[in-house]
Amino acid sequence: MLSLFFHTQLQLGLAQATIAALAAMIVVLLARRRNIHLEGEAIIAMLRGLVQIIAVGSILVILLRGPRWTSGLLLTAMIVAAGATSAKRARNIPGAFRVSTWSIALGAGLVIAVMTALGVIDTAITSLVPVGSMLIANAMNTNGLALNRFRSDVVAHAGEIEAALALGAEGRTSVSPYVLASFEASLIPAIDSLRSLGIVWIPGLMAGMLLSGARPVYAAIYQFVVLAMIFAASGLTSLTSTLLIRNKVFSPAEQLLLRP
Numbered sequence: 001m002l003s004l005f006f007h008t009q010l011q012l013g014l015a016q017a018t019i020a021a022l023a024a025m026i027v028v029l030l031a032r033r034r035n036i037h038l039e040g041e042a043i044i045a046m047l048r049g050l051v052q053i054i055a056v057g058s059i060l061v062i063l064l065r066g067p068r069w070t071s072g073l074l075l076t077a078m079i080v081a082a083g084a085t086s087a088k089r090a091r092n093i094p095g096a097f098r099v100s101t102w103s104i105a106l107g108a109g110l111v112i113a114v115m116t117a118l119g120v121i122d123t124a125i126t127s128l129v130p131v132g133s134m135l136i137a138n139a140m141n142t143n144g145l146a147l148n149r150f151r152s153d154v155v156a157h158a159g160e161i162e163a164a165l166a167l168g169a170e171g172r173t174s175v176s177p178y179v180l181a182s183f184e185a186s187l188i189p190a191i192d193s194l195r196s197l198g199i200v201w202i203p204g205l206m207a208g209m210l211l212s213g214a215r216p217v218y219a220a221i222y223q224f225v226v227l228a229m230i231f232a233a234s235g236l237t238s239l240t241s242t243l244l245i246r247n248k249v250f251s252p253a254e255q256l257l258l259r260p
Contacts, residue, residue: 017050021046024042024046025042028042068123068124068125068128070125071125071129071132074129075112075128075132075133075136078137079101079104079108079109079136080101082100082104082137082139082140082143083097083098083100083101083102083103083104083105083140084097084100084101085140085144086100086104086140086143086144087099087101087147088144089144089147089148090147090148090151090245092151092257092258093147093151093245093249093257093258094257095248096248099241099245099248100241102240102244103139103237103238103240103241104136104139104140104143104237106236106237106240107143107233107234107235107236107238107239107240108135108136108138108139108233108237110233110236111135111229111232111233111236112131112135112136112233115229116128120225120229131226131229134226134230135229135230135233136233138190138233138234139233139237141189141234142186142189142190142234142235143186143241145182145185145238146182146183146185146238146241146242147241147245149178149182150175150178150181150182150242150245150246151258153181153182154175154178154249154258155258155260156260157178158256158258158259158260160174161174161175161256165254165255171246171247171249171250171254172246172247175246175249176246179242179243179246182238182242183238183239183242186234186238187238190227190231190235191231193230194227194228194231197223197224197227
């Protein structure tokens with residue numbers, strides 16, 4: 001229908017983006033009726049997302065024509081940006097950005113490096129950057145979920161934690177149940193994605209490979225490969241993050257820093 005009114009790709013794209021944004025804002029307005037205020041965060045997120053993806057698309061056109069080593073610089077920048085984004089889910093926890101960045105670098109970065117070395121991911125920029133960005137983005141989301149759940153649990157059980165500290169328990173021991181809960185909760189999306197692959201959803205990567213002429217069976221297998229790598233990167237990121245962040249909620253004197 002839109003193609004009848006908009007005759008260039010740019011005009012069509014802007015019209016599609018406008019309609020999609022309106023659909024998102026309708027949900028935000030419905031949430032507001034229940035006193036859930038997401039207006040500011042949602043508007044900023046959509047504006048940032050649109051501007052960023054256009055900017056990155058323009059940069060990729062240039063980078064994809066450059067030498068292969070530039071993909072390492074681009075993926076490193078993505079890791080730093082992902083660390084900054086997911087660290088916002090750990091408000092008032094000192095060192096959240098450092099923990100997030102190192103965790104994503106270890107989780108997603110290690111999986112990308114190993115899989116590239118083994119030949120699972122092609123070293124060409126057109127393959128390495130898109131697949132690597134998917135691993136980094138999912139590691140970022142998993143890390144954000146883990147930090148948000150850990151922070152919420154610690155704040156909700158501050159009294160119990162301080163009681164355990166008063167009885168002589170170590171800081172890491174007093175928060176260990178919440179470390180475990182946050183790790184398990186953060187991996188729910190990755191596990192559900194693997195479990196529902198091909199039944200609930202058909203990923204865009206597989207559809208793109210089919211459209212480019214790849215054999216259906218190979219496209220399906222490689223989509224599973226990507227999701228398995230995402231799970232590995234997300235799991236390693238969350239495991240590292242939850243182990244590092246548990247020490248950040250205590251002062252050197254073993255005093256709890258997070259308060260309700």
